[in-house]
Amino acid sequence: IEGEPNVNGTLVQQHLRDREKLIALEKTHRQDHIFRQSLSPTAKRADEIVQAIRQHEIDNYWRVAATDGQRERFAGEVFPYARPYISNTILWKVIKHMPKGALLHAHLSAMLPYEKIVKIIIQTEGMVISASQPLNTEDAKQNATFTFAHNNGTISTSQSRIDVSEYIPDTQVPVKTAAANFEGGEAAFIEFIKSKTTIPPEESVRHELGVDEIWRRFQACFGPTGSMIQYEPVVRKFYQTLFQDLASDGISWVEIRTGGSHGKLVHNGDEEIDPDLDAWWHVLVEEIDKFKATELGKSKNFLGARVIWSDARIKNRASITKSMKIALQRKQNFPQLFSGYDLVAQEDLGRPLSDLAPELVWFRQQSEALNLTIPYFFHAGETLGDGNSTDLNLFDAILFNTRRIGHGFSLYKHPNLIRQVIEQNVMVEVCPISNEVLRLNEDILHHPLPAMIAHGIPTAISNDDPAILGQDVAGLSYDFYEAIQAFDNIGLAGLGALAQNSLRWANFEDQSGEDWIQDIDRGEHGNGTKAKHIQGWNREWETFCKWVVDEYGPKYAAL
Numbered sequence: 042i043e044g045e046p047n048v049n050g051t052l053v054q055q056h057l058r059d060r061e062k063l064i065a066l067e068k069t070h071r072q073d074h075i076f077r078q079s080l081s082p083t084a085k086r087a088d089e090i091v092q093a094i095r096q097h098e099i100d101n102y103w104r105v106a107a108t109d110g111q112r113e114r115f116a117g118e119v120f121p122y123a124r125p126y127i128s129n130t131i132l133w134k135v136i137k138h139m140p141k142g143a144l145l146h147a148h149l150s151a152m153l154p155y156e157k158i159v160k161i162i163i164q165t166e167g168m169v170i171s172a173s174q175p176l177n178t179e180d181a182k183q184n185a186t187f188t189f190a191h192n193n194g195t196i197s198t199s200q201s202r203i204d205v206s207e208y209i210p211d212t213q214v215p216v217k218t219a220a221a222n223f224e225g226g227e228a229a230f231i232e233f234i235k236s237k238t239t240i241p242p243e244e245s246v247r248h249e250l251g252v253d254e255i256w257r258r259f260q261a262c263f264g265p266t267g268s269m270i271q272y273e274p275v276v277r278k279f280y281q282t283l284f285q286d287l288a289s290d291g292i293s294w295v296e297i298r299t300g301g302s303h304g305k306l307v308h309n310g311d312e313e314i315d316p317d318l319d320a321w322w323h324v325l326v327e328e329i330d331k332f333k334a335t336e337l338g339k340s341k342n343f344l345g346a347r348v349i350w351s352d353a354r355i356k357n358r359a360s361i362t363k364s365m366k367i368a369l370q371r372k373q374n375f376p377q378l379f380s381g382y383d384l385v386a387q388e389d390l391g392r393p394l395s396d397l398a399p400e401l402v403w404f405r406q407q408s409e410a411l412n413l414t415i416p417y418f419f420h421a422g423e424t425l426g427d428g429n430s431t432d433l434n435l436f437d438a439i440l441f442n443t444r445r446i447g448h449g450f451s452l453y454k455h456p457n458l459i460r461q462v463i464e465q466n467v468m469v470e471v472c473p474i475s476n477e478v479l480r481l482n483e484d485i486l487h488h489p490l491p492a493m494i495a496h497g498i499p500t501a502i503s504n505d506d507p508a509i510l511g512q513d514v515a516g517l518s519y520d521f522y523e524a525i526q527a528f529d530n531i532g533l534a535g536l537g538a539l540a541q542n543s544l545r546w547a548n549f550e551d552q553s554g555e556d557w558i559q560d561i562d563r564g565e566h567g568n569g570t571k572a573k574h575i576q577g578w579n580r581e582w583e584t585f586c587k588w589v590v591d592e593y594g595p596k597y598a599a600l
């Protein structure tokens with residue numbers, strides 16, 4: 042036996058060089074590779090600083106040993122437990138500040154926290170609530186359903202509480218009165234509404250109960266939301282609050298999934314739904330324009346919103362066809378607001394896309410005959426399965442030329458599809474917190490996002506149903522935070538690429554398939570609307586990176 046291990050030995054040094062090369066080679070396949078290559082010196086500096094901030098907080102803030110009865114804490118732990126700690130971090134402040142581009146995957150009735158909606162309702166003249174039974178016990182509160190409505194003042198005044206045994210089921214009580222008289226007052230009333238419309242942390246973490254169980258709870262949360270966002274004055278304030286919150290979070294464009302049976306409106310001073318289905322669309326057009334003209338809308342350069350018409354895949358053929366006909370009419374009347382088409386609700390239990398092939402082919406033929414551009418933006422692969430019908434939806438989605446895939450959680454199991462998705466420029470709308478709470482990944486560390494990026498799959502981050510699933514804010518900051526927190530390979534530059542992708546795959550205006558692909562290929566170098574918006578974001582990104590360097594450079598440079 043001779044000598045000692047020596048770090049300066051030729052073979053050791055060779056190994057370390059090979060290692061660097063191999064890691065670098067691996068990274069050239071990443072979807073964010075080109076974006077990283079083109080970072081300005083300031084952006085590179087910001088990336089390094091944020092890396093230092095992140096590591097410092099992983100070591101000194103998140104890593105906390107278990108003490109009597111308390112769990113051990115760690116970076117990347119389940120979102121519902123991490124959430125209260127996130128807002129104390131510097132990394133959070135950085136993420137909040139970041140320009141995030143477009144929110145491409147979110148369902149309207151679960152976009153704005155219900156506390157905000159209920160407060161709007163309480164303040165709106167003539168809003169009433171009725172419950173299916175007196176809410177005087179915990180059991181009753183759990184079992185009851187409730188409905189909001191507008192009433193022109195003809196209600197009986199004998200009932201002023203919904204949480205006493207004397208309450209007569211289905212009687213309307215002014216919301217303001219019911220809330221004020223609720224045991225515990227308005228705060229307790231809001232808590233009650235939230236208990237019926239949100240998934241609490243203690244439920245979210247129970248992964249042992251599986252996907253179907255959480256989907257039953259999740260789906261039930263949507264029940265009361267229909268009647269919340271129907272009365273015009275409420276709807277208008279809802280949109281203004283929503284757009285304010287999105288813009289304040291650095292989001293400049295949003296594609297909202299809704300429609301189907303949801304697009305109904307009760308006009309100011311009315312009690313009944315307007316049979317003219319355009320009414321709902323008119324209001325949204327007006328509110329988008331109104332917000333864009335506000336100080337905040339202008340200062341944040343808010344670009345607007347479009348709607349992805351969404352039908353519940355659980356519906357029978359006839360009602361899907363009927364809804365498609367209504368969709369075609371709306372597209373004719375509101376070509377700019379109407380973006381595309383999707384099918385929603387639990388994929389595992391609803392109709393697979395292959396089952397709906399006749400309807401989807403027919404719909405495409407109809408829109409072509411009418412000279413309408415209605416691309417597909419399908420949910421697909423939101424499953425743990427491999428080869429089950431939800432997983433196979435990915436194949437149909439690609440064959441139907443989906444322009445983006447919602448979730449695509451199981452895509453990483455399909456090498457050939459991955460190749461096709463990359464070649465055909467299809468982007469995956471990744472919703473990390475939604476996937477976690479709906480029990481696909483136990484925590485962010487188990488999410489396939491880094492695998493998708495590493496394989497070169499275009500991805501962007503969305504929040505899906507933040508009012509229900511626990512983010513409890515309209516913006517994207519928590520989902521962005523989870524992504525950067527969990528994976529060393531992402532970093533600020535990786536988040537930047539994800540944000541820029543969101544604009545590159547945003548459906549700003551009707552385009553033929555060819556033009557759509559060309560604009561994605563050209564990205565910031567194109568000459569159309571999309572390139573202009575990406576260039577706008579690039580400028581915001583530089584300003585943001587400079588802010589990071591100025592604000593945190595001095596302190597974190599040394600770390």
Ligand SMILES: O=c1[nH]cnc2c1ncn2[C@@H]1O[C@H](CO)[C@@H](O)[C@H]1O
Pocket residue numbers: 148149150260263298299351353385386387388420423475505506
């Ligand atoms: O992650 C999702 N995957 C599929 N469908 C969803 C998801 N989140 C919400 N919805 C569906 O959208 C409808 C409201 O517009 C709800 O019925 C819900 O099932």
